[in-house]
Amino acid sequence: MGLFYFDAEPLLHRADACVASPDPRCGHIGAKVDTILTDKSATRAMSEVTVGEYWSQVCIRWRDGNRRQHDRAWAEAAQGTIMKWIQSGVITVLPIHSRAMDWALTQVRAATSEQSRNLRAWDAVHLAYATKWARESGQKVEIVTGDRAFAGFLEVFPGFQQFVEITALT
Amino acid sequence: MTQPSTLLIDDEQSVLDSLQNMFHKNAMGLDSASSWDGGIQLFRVGLHELVIADYNLPGSKHGLLLLNEARAFHPSTEVVLISGWLPKEAGEAAQHAGLIDHFFVKWSGLPDLLLQLARMADERAAAPSDWPTVAGAFLRQQKVKARELDRVDQLLRRHVPNT
Numbered sequence: 001m002g003l004f005y006f007d008a009e010p011l012l013h014r015a016d017a018c019v020a021s022p023d024p025r026c027g028h029i030g031a032k033v034d035t036i037l038t039d040k041s042a043t044r045a046m047s048e049v050t051v052g053e054y055w056s057q058v059c060i061r062w063r064d065g066n067r068r069q070h071d072r073a074w075a076e077a078a079q080g081t082i083m084k085w086i087q088s089g090v091i092t093v094l095p096i097h098s099r100a101m102d103w104a105l106t107q108v109r110a111a112t113s114e115q116s117r118n119l120r121a122w123d124a125v126h127l128a129y130a131t132k133w134a135r136e137s138g139q140k141v142e143i144v145t146g147d148r149a150f151a152g153f154l155e156v157f158p159g160f161q162q163f164v165e166i167t168a169l170t
Numbered sequence: 171m172t173q174p175s176t177l178l179i180d181d182e183q184s185v186l187d188s189l190q191n192m193f194h195k196n197a198m199g200l201d202s203a204s205s206w207d208g209g210i211q212l213f214r215v216g217l218h219e220l221v222i223a224d225y226n227l228p229g230s231k232h233g234l235l236l237l238n239e240a241r242a243f244h245p246s247t248e249v250v251l252i253s254g255w256l257p258k259e260a261g262e263a264a265q266h267a268g269l270i271d272h273f274f275v276k277w278s279g280l281p282d283l284l285l286q287l288a289r290m291a292d293e294r295a296a297a298p299s300d301w302p303t304v305a306g307a308f309l310r311q312q313k314v315k316a317r318e319l320d321r322v323d324q325l326l327r328r329h330v331p332n333t
Binding site: 098099101102103106110131132135136157159160163 | 172173211212214215216217243244246295296297298299304
C-alpha cells in the first residue's frame with residue numbers, strides 16, 4: 001500500500017487542466033494525479049501548508065486578468081474539489097507538525113552550507129511532514145511535487161532515502 | 171507510533187539493549203545507533219530533542235565531537251555525554267565550555283536518569299517550538315570556537331585508553 005504526500009503544485013495543475021482549453025502539460029500532470037487519487041491501494045495525505053498554498057494560488061489565478069479561463073466558476077470548482085477530497089477522505093490533512101518550521105530551517109541551512117543547493121523553506125516544511133509521516137507509519141512516503149529542484153534534494157541528502165522518495169510531476 | 175525524540179549512540183550492545191528495554195517498558199520510543207555515522211544519519215532526519223552519546227565510540231572521532239556536530243546542525247537539541255572512562259572533572263570541563271548540556275559517568279543509576287531526561291524531551295517534542303529558546307541556542311552555538319572544542323577534546327582524549 002503506497003503512501004503519497006502532495007504538495008500544492010500537482011493539484012493546481014490538475015485544476016488548471018479543468019479549463020475549457022487547457023495547456024497539454026497540465027492535462028498530462030492532471031492525469032497522473034488522477035491515477036494516484038483513484039488508486040484503491042494508496043493512502044494520500046497533505047499538510048495544512050499544501051491546502052494554504054493551493055488556496056492562495058487558485059485565488060492568484062482567479063485575480064490574474066491575463067488568465068481569462070481562470071474565472072470565478074473555475075476557482076469555485078477548484079476550491080470545492082479539494083474540499084470534497086478532504087471531506088470524503090480521498091486526501092487526509094495530516095495533523096499539525098508543531099516542529100515543522102524549526103526542522104525545516106535546519107535542512108534549508110544545511111542544503112546551502114554543505115551542498116550550495118537551494119532548498120526553499122516551504123519545500124522543507126513539506127519534507128518535514130512527509131518524513132514524520134514515514135517515521136510514524138513505518139513506511140516510505142512518496143512526495144508528489146511539481147518542483148524538479150526539490151526532487152534533486154535526496155541525491156545530496158541520501159539519509160532521507162529510507163523514508164521518502166520524491167516524484168516531480170512535470 | 172510517535173517518532174522518538176531521544177537518540178542514543180553507543181557501541182556497547184548491552185547498553186543499547188538494556189536502555190531499549192527500559193524505554194519500551196515505559197512506553198517510550200528510543201532511536202539508537204552503534205556508530206558515529208549511523209547516529210549522525212539518524213539524527214539528521216529525526217532532529218531529536220535529546221541525543222545521548224558514549225564518549226568512546228569506535229574510530230578517531232569521539233562522542234564529544236559527535237555531539238558538537240549534532241548541536242552545530244540543530245543547536246536546540248539537548249546533548250548528553252556518557253562514559254565509563256572519563257572522570258567527572260573531564261566531562262564537566264566539556265559542560266563548562268558549553269559544548270554539552272550534561273555529562274554522566276556510566277553507573278547503575280544512569281538508565282533512570284536518562285529516562286527522566288527523555289521524558290522531558292518527549293514533553294518538549296509534543297509542544298510547539300519555543301522560538302526564544304531556538305533563537306538562543308542558535309546564537310550560543312555561533313559563539314562556540316573551534317579552538318575551544320579542540321582544547322577540550324584533547325583534554326578528554328588523555329583519559330581514554332587507545333586514543
